[in-house]
Amino acid sequence: MNILEAKGLKKIYGEGENKVNALRGVDLEVKKGEFVAIVGTSGSGKSTLLHMLGGLDRPTEGEVIIEQKDISKLKDEEVTIFRRRKIGFIFQAFNLVPVLNVYENIVLPIELDGAKIDKDFVEEIINTLGLSGKKEALPNQLSGGQQQRVAIARALAFRPAIILADEPTGNLDSKTGQDVLSLLKVSAEKFSQTIVMITHNDEIAQLADRIIRIEDGCIVSKGEGR
Amino acid sequence: MMNDIVLYIGIAAAVLGVGSFLWSRISTKKTLDRVEELIDKAIDGDTFQESFSEERTSRLETKLTEYLRASGVSALNVKNERDKIKTLIADISHQTKTPIANLVLHSELLKESDLNPEQEECVDAVLRESDKLRFLIDALVKLSRLENGILSLNPAKESVSSIVTEVAAEMNSKADKKGLYIKTDLPDGDVSASLDRKWTAEALINIVDNAVKYTQTGGITLSVKDYEMFACITVKDTGIGIAEEDIPKIFGRFNRLESSRNEEGVGIGLYLAREIVKLEGGYMKVSSKLGEGSEFAVFLKK
Amino acid sequence: MRVNNRKCVRRIGVRSLLTNKRRNIIAIAAIALTAILFTTLFTIMMSISSTYETNSFRLLGGYAHATFKDVTDEDIAKLTSHKLIKEYGERIVLGVSAEAPFTKRSAEISYMNDNDTKWSYIKLKEGHLPTSGKEVIMDTEALRLLGVEPKLGEEITLSFNILGFEDESAIVLDTFTLVGYWEFDQLCPAHFINVSKEYADEFGKMITEKGYEPLRANLDVMFSSSVDIEGKMCRVAEESGFTFSQPEADNYIRFGVNPGYTFAKGSDMFTPATIACILAFAVLVIFTGYLIIYNIFQISVVGDIRFYGLLKTIGTTSRQIKRVIRIQALALCVIGIPLGILLGYGLGAILMPVVIRMSTMSADAITISTSPVIFVASALFEILTVIVSTAKPGRLAAKVSPVEAVRYTEGSGVNGKRKTTKGAKVISMAIANVGRNKKKTVLVFISLAFALVILNSVNLFVGGFDRERWIAATDATDFLVANTQYFKFNGASRSSISTEEIEAIKENTNASLWGEAYEVTGYTVYKANEAQYREYVDSVPGGQPYQKPQEDGGYYLGSFIEAINPALTESLKVYEGDISLLNDKSGRYVALLSDDESYKYLKDDPNAFKIGDKITYGRPETVLTLDKRTGEIPGEGVIYDDNIEEEFIDVTECEFTVCAYVGVPISLSLRKGSFGKDGVLGADTAKEVFGDSVVPMFVAFNTDSEADEAAAEQYLSNLSKESAGELEYESKEIKRKEFEDFKNMFAIFGGVLVAIIGMVGVLNFINAIMAGIIARKNEIAVLQAIGMTGKQVKEMLVTEGLIYTVGAGVIALVLSAMLTPLLNATIENMFWFYSGHFSVTPVLIMIPIFALVGFLIPAISYKGLTKVSVVERIRELG
Structure with missing residues (x-):
């Protein structure tokens, strides 16, 4: 069953002379539990695609359906709350709220919803990501790799339908980056998460179960089969 | 005198109004809290007391219990x-x-x-x-x-380097027969990870076996890389390589590629290896280019 | 039922507050400054009100809620047992002394119990209350008038009239021992001389033996609150078995409510004009606060836009983000408001004396109100200002697109293209930088320019006070000397200035114009016909006593007559007629009084006297008044409506011819008036007709040279001091001083206002500059790495600073110039002594000062920046 579906996504920026066709009709399906990588050079539209999938921006045309709900038609407030409950984000940088410590950052989406925190589960995630000793640290006391791990933890803690990662290791050196990616992969397995990761790096993309290539706003390969 | 009476009535009415409003909010909150509690318990798999009354919550409890029982049956x-x-x-x-x-x-x-x-x-x-x-x-x-979870792995802290050495030794003869070398490239100092020795060795053997099968000339290099939270074993061969569109398929069950029709093998070795590594909390990845050999990487948690 | 995420949002709000120290300090300062303005306003308002109240009570002699009059001990027992009465005081008046030395202010000899003593503002400096025998207490001024040292144990001889009886036989002489005294209160209407209860009782016995009416007591009462005193008194009276509506009844009781508590005084103070002023001021303060608080938050939101974008991404709704901003604002208020209220209260207390001088109240009666209204109102207004100011920035943060979080550009998006291709010179970079955050720039401009415009306007206002115009309008002559009573606007009969005194003054001053004015004392009436009488009765509020018409159908109505010597006739304003006739001995001519307003209606009034008509003035021997209801003389406090009948006995009439309608300048008038036909006579005519009743009121004269003026001033000043408070004078010099004081009051007020608004403006500027530099820290580092020298960077920043300050100065200059004609016209309408003029001097002076500030602040901020090396700053970029 498809946990994420995109149908005929188009995104046009600007007008007239300055018109940019960022996405030219993209179709996409992701099954529950898959780890999918979307690869493309810069300017290929992969970031735009991710924004659409995550409800950060609205497509000019087309639908984005997550868990059978078309989020492209939701109002701003609704889509924000949908994101809060169903979509986890891991960005290249600046993921964490600087004024909250590691633990508070991790449980933030849960607290924003006023829900009860499953302390054991959160504890497990923290252990899996090797953050046990850092629960009270502030983001500026962490290394780049540790910050990304916290971002991963946050994306896992509220068990979203899907995690969207945008070049999660882009700002890290290769050694740390490898660790971070590995953790991402195994946590996804362990907690049965679906992940869609964007990267321009083929080697990183090889982590995924499936590689989708995007070029010039169009999907050129879907990497079927398993 | 009249004024006073009207005033008192007014005040009483206001107090009543405010009071009943507050009351209804509190009771709604209580109801919703109870419902959330029920569902939380159901999610955790706890049992909960069924109360039998005319309350809506009671009916909800009963329905929920029915549903769970049915699932329990399944x-x-x-x-x-x-x-x-x-x-x-x-x-x-x-x-x-x-x-x-x-x-x-x-x-x-x-x-x-x-x-x-x-x-x-x-x-x-x-x-x-x-x-x-x-x-x-x-x-x-x-x-x-x-x-099916019948057998389980027992991960323990083991030396990765020693397993690699063992496996290399074991596969040496097979490789030799084909005229291939097996090299090991180990870092100084010991690298350990959390793994089940027997099973990990088995997985590694499958991978190396696969590499040997699909390499005609040259050889296989086993190396170990140390990361902060993972240890990585790479098996690099100078074999026939794998086409990009085939890469996702190689871990498939009974999958055999066009290019490898001629070889031995039943198409299950890699699948088994990957499952073992997964169960140990690690993962596998492969990178390869057709005609240029392949590199299999096994990441194990420390 | 919403999800409960308040704690989470609150945590984000409070923590995000702590990260930006500079913003917090400046915001707290801004909030405090506006709170100071609000609190000062309310403190002064409420203090004026409370001072007015206290003043009223002191003028009335006491602050008890109400009084039951003429009650017996039985009555007292009945009344005081009522549950509404919280406290009561008893006073038994024995007699009054209105002869020397108590001519100016009479002395009342009475017994007061503890409460009554307290409520009459008697606080003993030394000694104790009289408890037995001939013990007595009095004030220090009374002691001085009697020539007695304020020492306990002194023997004092007093002579006074038994209360209510003027004749010789009712004079009592007795010697007392001083057991206590207190500091005299200038406002007190009488000198209280208090005796012991023992003495009062004995006194009472003594006079009844002599055949006089027994002494009656007054019962002063205090309720638990001053709400609806009258209603409470009625209840107490009725429920204690009395009636207050039927004077003839046996159980009739009279009471009076202390006028100081009536709400009439409230409506006096808060006229629509004052309320409009207060609201205008409040709006001004809100505007000032808005300019800076909005800007502070706008700048900080723009700087943190990525943070808000991130929150949005994680799932914080717009509403929650607005709440975060609001929480930040309110948290800052928690510190800023109390600070501002404290300082504002102090400032208000300091400014009170300045305000009081503008009113008729005395400066030592100032009470600084501690009413909670001050603090609550200030806090509420301040919170309102803050909420209004942070609304828009809150909305800006709330509607951020979550994509902002993933954008990595520093500084707010620079939209559009840069149209020049001239290359990046320092100045054009500075200009472009200023244009980056348009809202911030506009607000700083407005803030600074506003302060300057207010400065200029205050200066314009105060500078336009035309002193000579004021003096010329209020004074007809250089000097005027009269008895103190004359200046007190007292309606009661008052002492005159004696002929010896007039002679002395004339001798010792070199007067060029010498005027003498007289008052026709005693009860003067004029004869009105039926129509005029009816018109009069209808126009007097509260009714008029009933009068039987005379034989010729005429009625007598009270009037005042002033008499002036020929020198003063020049000063009269003639509406119609010929005033030279006043000095014409061939006939008896009178000029009737009018004023600008009334004269307009005079022409159409059929009942008005015309030029050439005859008017009859008369002097009754006695006037009998009768309360028709009781058949007796009306008691105290009875309203003189048509239940009272007046009968004029033995009226000596005299006929005059109306020769003119005139207006008399206030400074030369009787300073009192009636509803009748007041008139002016020539001095000789008046003396001829009314003889001894004509009494000198004042002398008014001019001096020609400055030397003469100074000499006269000196002489009169000494004379006034030596006359033991009998003589007082007005002079141009005094008027000048009064005017200067008046002007200075506005100057002080204006100055304080300008200072605070100026501080706000400068603060806004400082915040804008510092925030701008911090936000562009990395950018500047990159520039320096590329090759821009430190000096060039400083040049750029200083240019930006100067654009703000000098730009604002120029805007202010233009605005002030444009506003001046409008301001002049408006103020001239409101203040007649204001002469419009053109001045932009303050702005011109301030521009170089602003320029200096515009140079220094960026320079200093830049220094702080360069403490960190270029490399480190760039590293932070990633």
Whole structure:
């Protein structure tokens, strides 16, 4: 069953002379539990695609359906709350709220919803990501790799339908980056998460179960089969 | 006098109004809290007290309990199915051992007797296929046990380097036969990870075996890389490589690629390896280019 | 039922507050400054009100809620047992002394119990209350008038009239021992001389023996609150078995409510004009606060836009983000408001004396109100200002697109293209930088320019006070000397200035114009016909006593007559007629009084006297008044409506011819008036007709040279001091001083206002500059790495600073110039002594000062920046 579906996504920026066709009709399906990588050079539209999938921006045309709900038609407030409950984000940088410590950052989406925190589960995630000793640290006391791990933890803690990662290791050196990616992969397995990761790096993309290539706003390969 | 009465009535009305409003909000909150509590308990798998009253919450409790019981029933069914499978596997494993052993035995005996080249070829074929059969059944049995949670891994802190060395040694002869080298590239100092020695070795053997199968010239290099939270074992070969669109398929069950039709192998080795690594909390990845060899990486948690 | 995420949002709000120290300090300062303005306003308002109240009570002699009059001990017992009465005081008046030395202010000899003593503002400096025998207490001024040292144990001889009886036989002489005294209160209407209860009782016995009416007591009462005193008094009276509506009844009781508590005074103070002023001021303060608080938050939101974008991404709704901003604002208020209220209260207390001088109240009666209204109102207004100011920035943060979080550009998006291709010179970079955050720039401009415009306007206002115009309008002559009573606007009969005194003054001053004015004392009436009488009765509020018409159908109505010597006739304003006739001995001519307003209606009034008509003035021997209801003389406190009948006995009439309608300048008038036909006579005519009743009121004269003026001033000043408070004078010099004080009051007020608004403006500027530099820290580092020298960077920043300050100065200059004609016209309408003029001097002076500030602040901020090396700053970029 498809946990994420995109149908005929188009995104046009600007007008007239300055018109940019960022996405030219993209179709996409992701099954529950898959780890999918979307690869493309810069300017290929992969970031735009991710924004659409995550409800950060609205497509000019087309639908984005997550868990059978078309989020492209939701109002701003609704889509924000949908994101809060169903979509986890891991960005290249600046993921964490600087004024909250590691633990508070991790449980933030849960607290924003006023829900009860499953302390054991959160504890497990923290252990899996090797953050046990850092629960009270502030983001500026962490290394780049540790910050990304916290971002991963946050994306896992509220068990979203899907995690969207945008070049999660882009700002890290290769050694740390490898660790971070590995953790991402195994946590996804362990907690049965679906992940869609964007990267321009083929080697990183090889982590995924499936590689989708995007070029010039169009999907050129879907990497079927398993 | 009149004014006072009206005033008191007004105040009383206001107090009542405010009071009942507050009351209704509190009771709604209580109801929703109770419902959330029920659902939380259901998610955790706890039992909860069923209360029987005219309250809506009571009806909800009953419905929820019904639903869970039904699921519980199916959970029971699932368990029964599982047990059946267990038994089947045990039977297969047990029962096929002897016939296959006999097959091999008699084939070898046959080989020792005088045979003409044609006959020898036939016996070799029989031996090869028996080997394959045994390997296949073994792999399938292991896989089933792993997949159904019948057998479990016991990860412990083990030296990765030593396993790599062992495996390299073990596969050396096989590689040698094809004229291939097996090198190891180990870092100084010991690298350890959390793994089950026996199973990890098995997975690694499958991978190296696969590499040997698909390499004609050159050899295989096993290296170990140390990361902060993972240890990585890479198996690099100078073989035929894998086309990009085929890469996702190689870990598939019984998947054989066009390019490898001619080789031995049943298409389950890599799958088993990956499952083992997954169960240890690690993962595998592969990078390869057609005609330029492949590199398999096994990441293990520390 | 919403999800409960308040704690989470609150945590984000409070923590995000703590990260930006500079913003917090400046915001707290801004909030405090506006709170100071609000609190000062309310403190002064409420203090004026409370001072007015206290003043009223002191003028009335006491602050008890109400009084039951003429009650017996029995009555007292009945009344005081009522549950509404919280406390009561008893006073038994024995007699009054209005002869020397108590001519100016009479002395009342009475017994007061503890409460009554307290409520009459008697606080003993030394000694104790009289408890037995001939013990007495009095104030220090009374002691001085009697020539007695304020020492306990002194023997004092007093002579006074038994209360209510003027004749010789009712004079009592007795010697007392001083057992206590208190500091005299200038506002007190009488000198209280208190005796012991023992003495009062004995006194009472003594006079009844002599055949006089027994002494009656007054019962002063205090309720638990001053709400609806009248209603409470009625209840107490009725429920204690009395009636207050039927004077003839046996159980009739009279009471009076202390006028100081009536709400009439409230409506006096808060006229629509004052309320409009207060609201205008409040709006001004809100505007000032808005300019800076909005800007502070706008700048900080723009700087943190990525943070808000991130929150949005994680799932914080717009509403929650607005709440985060609001929480930040309110948290800052928690510190800023109390600070501002404290300082504002102090400032209000300091400014009170300045305000009081503008009113008729005395400066030592100032009470600084501690009413909670001050603090609550200030806090509420301040919170309102803050909420209004942070609304828009809150909305800006709330509607951020979550994509902002993933954008990595520093500084707010620079939209559009840069149209020049001239290359990046320092100045054009500075200009472009200023244009980056348009809202911030506009607000700083407005803030600074506003302060300057207010400065200029205040200066314009105060500078336009035309002193000579004021003096010329209010004073007809250089000097005017009269008895103190004359200046007190007292309606009661008052002492005159004696002929010896007039002679002395004339001798000792070199006067060029010498005027003498007289008052026709005693009860003067004029004869009105039926129509005029009816018109009069209808126009007097509260009714008029009933009068039987005379034989010729005429009625007598009270009037005042002033008489002036020929020198003063020049000063009269003639509406119609010929005033030279006043000095014409051939006939008896009178000029009737009018004023600008009334004269307009005079022409159409059929009942008005015309030029050439005859008017009859008369002097009754006695006037009998009768309360028709009781058949007796009306008691105290009875309203003189048509239940009272007046009968004029033995009226000596005299006929005059109306020769003119005139207006008399206030400074030369009787300073009192009636509803009748007041008139002016020539001095000789008046003396001829009314003889001894004509009494000198004042002398008014001019001096020609400055030397003469100074000499006269000196002489009169000494004279006034030596006359023991009998003589007082007005002079141009005094008027000048008064005017200067008046002007200075506005100057002080204006100055304080300008200072605070100026501080706000400068603060806004400082915040804008510092925030701008911090936000562009990395950018500047990159520039320096590329090759821009430190000096060039400083040049760029200083240019930006100068654009703000000098730009604002120029805007202010233009605005002030444009506003001046409008302001002049408006103020001239409101204040007649204001002469419009053109001045932009303050702005011109401030521009170089602003320029200096515009140079220094960026320079200093830049220094702080360069403490960190270029490399480190760039590293932070990633």
